[in-house]
Amino acid sequence: MKNYFFKTIVTVFIFLASLTLTSCNFGEEGDEDEDIDPNKTQVYIGNYYGGLGDKWLKELKAQFEELYPDVQIRIDNDKNKFLRDNILNNISSSRDALFFVDRIYYYDMVKLGLLADITDAVTTPLTEYGEDVSIVDKMDATNRQYYGENEITGNKYYAIPTYLSHYGIVYDVDLFEEKKLYIGRDSTPGNIIWVSGKEEGSKSLGLDGLPGTYDDGLPETWTQFQELMEVMVQKGVTPFIWSGQYKEYSLGFLNGLWADYEGAENFIMNYTFSGSTLLDGDTQPTEITGDNAYELQRQSGKRFALEVAKHIMSDSVNYTSSSTRLTTDHLSAQDEFIASRPENNGSTIKPIAMIMEGDWWENEARDNGSFDSIVAMYGNDYAYGKRRFSLMPFPKTEGSAPGTTIFSVSGTAAFFINANCSEEILEIAKAFLRFCHTESALQIFTVNTGVIKPYTYTLTDEQYASLTHFSKTLYQIYKSENTKIVYDLSLSMKRINNSTYFGNYWTWYSNVSGSTYENPFSAFANNTSLTAKAYFDGLYTYHRNNWKTLTK
Amino acid sequence: MNETSVSTRKSRLKNRKLKESIFYWSLLAWPLLQFCIFYIGVNFNSILLSVKKYDYVTGEFSFYGLNNFKTFFMQLFSENKSMWFCFKNSLIVYLIGVFVTTPVSILFSYYIFKNGKKKNARWTPANVVAETAKILLFLPTIIPSIALVMMFKYFGENSLPELLNKWFGTCFSGLLSNDRTALFYVFGFCVLTGFGVNMILYTGAMSGIDKSLIESAEIDGVTPFRELRKIIFPNIYPTFVMQMVLSIAGFFTSQAFLYSFYGSGAPDRVRTFGYYLFVTIIDSATMAEYPYASAVGLMFTILATPVTLATKYLLERFGPSPDRDGRIRKVETNG
Numbered sequence: 001m002k003n004y005f006f007k008t009i010v011t012v013f014i015f016l017a018s019l020t021l022t023s024c025n026f027g028e029e030g031d032e033d034e035d036i037d038p039n040k041t042q043v044y045i046g047n048y049y050g051g052l053g054d055k056w057l058k059e060l061k062a063q064f065e066e067l068y069p070d071v072q073i074r075i076d077n078d079k080n081k082f083l084r085d086n087i088l089n090n091i092s093s094s095r096d097a098l099f100f101v102d103r104i105y106y107y108d109m110v111k112l113g114l115l116a117d118i119t120d121a122v123t124t125p126l127t128e129y130g131e132d133v134s135i136v137d138k139m140d141a142t143n144r145q146y147y148g149e150n151e152i153t154g155n156k157y158y159a160i161p162t163y164l165s166h167y168g169i170v171y172d173v174d175l176f177e178e179k180k181l182y183i184g185r186d187s188t189p190g191n192i193i194w195v196s197g198k199e200e201g202s203k204s205l206g207l208d209g210l211p212g213t214y215d216d217g218l219p220e221t222w223t224q225f226q227e228l229m230e231v232m233v234q235k236g237v238t239p240f241i242w243s244g245q246y247k248e249y250s251l252g253f254l255n256g257l258w259a260d261y262e263g264a265e266n267f268i269m270n271y272t273f274s275g276s277t278l279l280d281g282d283t284q285p286t287e288i289t290g291d292n293a294y295e296l297q298r299q300s301g302k303r304f305a306l307e308v309a310k311h312i313m314s315d316s317v318n319y320t321s322s323s324t325r326l327t328t329d330h331l332s333a334q335d336e337f338i339a340s341r342p343e344n345n346g347s348t349i350k351p352i353a354m355i356m357e358g359d360w361w362e363n364e365a366r367d368n369g370s371f372d373s374i375v376a377m378y379g380n381d382y383a384y385g386k387r388r389f390s391l392m393p394f395p396k397t398e399g400s401a402p403g404t405t406i407f408s409v410s411g412t413a414a415f416f417i418n419a420n421c422s423e424e425i426l427e428i429a430k431a432f433l434r435f436c437h438t439e440s441a442l443q444i445f446t447v448n449t450g451v452i453k454p455y456t457y458t459l460t461d462e463q464y465a466s467l468t469h470f471s472k473t474l475y476q477i478y479k480s481e482n483t484k485i486v487y488d489l490s491l492s493m494k495r496i497n498n499s500t501y502f503g504n505y506w507t508w509y510s511n512v513s514g515s516t517y518e519n520p521f522s523a524f525a526n527n528t529s530l531t532a533k534a535y536f537d538g539l540y541t542y543h544r545n546n547w548k549t550l551t552k
Numbered sequence: 553m554n555e556t557s558v559s560t561r562k563s564r565l566k567n568r569k570l571k572e573s574i575f576y577w578s579l580l581a582w583p584l585l586q587f588c589i590f591y592i593g594v595n596f597n598s599i600l601l602s603v604k605k606y607d608y609v610t611g612e613f614s615f616y617g618l619n620n621f622k623t624f625f626m627q628l629f630s631e632n633k634s635m636w637f638c639f640k641n642s643l644i645v646y647l648i649g650v651f652v653t654t655p656v657s658i659l660f661s662y663y664i665f666k667n668g669k670k671k672n673a674r675w676t677p678a679n680v681v682a683e684t685a686k687i688l689l690f691l692p693t694i695i696p697s698i699a700l701v702m703m704f705k706y707f708g709e710n711s712l713p714e715l716l717n718k719w720f721g722t723c724f725s726g727l728l729s730n731d732r733t734a735l736f737y738v739f740g741f742c743v744l745t746g747f748g749v750n751m752i753l754y755t756g757a758m759s760g761i762d763k764s765l766i767e768s769a770e771i772d773g774v775t776p777f778r779e780l781r782k783i784i785f786p787n788i789y790p791t792f793v794m795q796m797v798l799s800i801a802g803f804f805t806s807q808a809f810l811y812s813f814y815g816s817g818a819p820d821r822v823r824t825f826g827y828y829l830f831v832t833i834i835d836s837a838t839m840a841e842y843p844y845a846s847a848v849g850l851m852f853t854i855l856a857t858p859v860t861l862a863t864k865y866l867l868e869r870f871g872p873s874p875d876r877d878g879r880i881r882k883v884e885t886n887g
Contacts, residue, residue, distance in 0.1 A: 107838075108839050111839065321713075321717075324725055325713075326726060327726075496838075497608070499840070499841065500832075500841055504816075511631065511633075514631070514633055515821070516632055516634060516637070516819075516820040518819060522819075526731040545631045546627075546632060549626045549630070551605065551840065
């Protein structure tokens, strides 16, 4: 008996010890919708299952398997597993050959030899799919520089970008029409006529000066935007909601304002640390280098963004009470925004006009079931695709750059191949990667997700018509000749060497009289006497003080 | 014949010993290997890393002298005061632990020790109160801390402000998102959740005290306060010392549940050293930032070690001790 007990203990001990050897791959089941076909070669793709879902990938997988009958693509959907730290630590033991993920530590992974060299796959024209251009030919100069044409990667490609996204102002088109919140074409400076915009040609021309475009009837200037907010409040509408838990949403909105004010040429200096720019209050331009880049904290775009934040926070009628709470995540903010219409739907919540969100939000809200609960109560008119939302351009003010500058925050969202896969799998993975970047595949991605990819491609009229109102706006903005895109890609060694500092602190950390603030919205909410000017000056103080502590 | 028998016996014994040692080392080998790799190896590498710098172009670490430590001190004394807040808050957490949580835990433990239900005895009202207090105070330790944090977070951020809004008609912000209340709320949480483990330690230590000692004091008419001071405390003193030493060592590692409350975005004003170090490492996943994170960790160890050892020495040297109970007992019998 004693011997039996002892043996049991030893067995349990050995079992537990062996778990540490086997990396505990419990739960890694892959695509549960289909069985493994023993007659085919399985290639696994790790898909970051976030706002973009997997509908697009399933469609591409089906098409690819038709072209390559001996191959079975299996999709591993997960969110946590494909966070950048988890990928970095686990990729070498992962069975996934391909990865489509939200962000990665690109240069670290390259230097650790974790990514397969895909230079040949991305630089060879896609002739097998009837195209005479390569994937790289479809990419813009910034992405080419970051991913392949640089000293760190040795001018080789190990990953390519996946999608474009930016934070901005999403507004409820139906509410604007219902409450007559559009600026009428007959408006004059100082006398805005608010219209529903339902009649053709009744809305003002907007920033681009063209009729029939997404910015018609929307405020062009900061003054008009302020008036719009006032009118909303008068009409019983809450202007804004945002996630109080994740500051990325409210800070992303400020970054967008800052970028749009500065324009691409000035804003990209925050990533290159090189160039010459006229800073706030100066009469002569300042030459920016890695040694004095903290001077960029004096960019006037930052001052403007802070003035906007201060104005929003100056009165609690401008935002929902949930916006300042740490318990409001992005999904509950989306829920509240969507559920705020129709008015008097049984709740005491006022209709909410605008949400600070990213390009992926509508797809994410659909997957999260935010539309379903409203549909259950009020019918299909409130379903995804029927409810109309759109993007509002950032208002301009004195000194703003012309055109639209988009600050894309998904620069390091990447598509890549695991270095730890066999020659056979590597070849199939490269073929699938190439297939995913054909004109047709890029179109499929946008049609299914509503999100745009950073490659040159065009939707057909039919495909465009199938997009939601919101996605059509996105497409118009990104494809407009007046739009310039700046990516959150570090293009200077100082930024690469201090990625935490520039990722977390660079944008809005401020030192005002010895007190550090990290989020203008919460700073203005907590300290009503704090001015936008003081916060702006504090940005410079904070970063000048810290500059010496950064690695060159 | 005899010689053969002796040599066979010796050989069997040798064989048996060999088998025993194989078994013994086969059990120990794995944990030892893990200890060598994951403790000695990791820490040694960490020390080496603290004097290195990573170069992305060459993909190699190179010697960087004491520059990472210099950066740490520059940040410590920076005008931005981030580190000052860490120091201040860590100190507050420590002092709250020493002057609030520990004394209250000892008092509660003493109450439970004196009034807890004895085996085969009948329930009395005092027993009920003591046992209920025991469960209530220990409950936060049983419930996963993240669940407790969620409850507190929703209560402080949603329920309470809504309630106050209804009562007073004014807009109240959440207790965690308001700079003026966040610190108190988090520290209050630490106090409430800090009782459980302390109470287990102290009631455990108290139950080990010789009953005849307490009975004789009771016969002599000792007051509860005097009993606690003169008999109970000297007897639980080793536990008290251990706890004090651990809390000193935890000065640089205590996160005060900030990561559970705020994730990696806690405001500077509420940060502690433990949180700072944790977030520095969590956020510093690039190779260029590992060396600095190693230097910070090493600096904390260098600062904490002498203080911890000195505290241990002083508490043991000057505190009461049941080993020197001749003096203590004399006082007790006089009392």
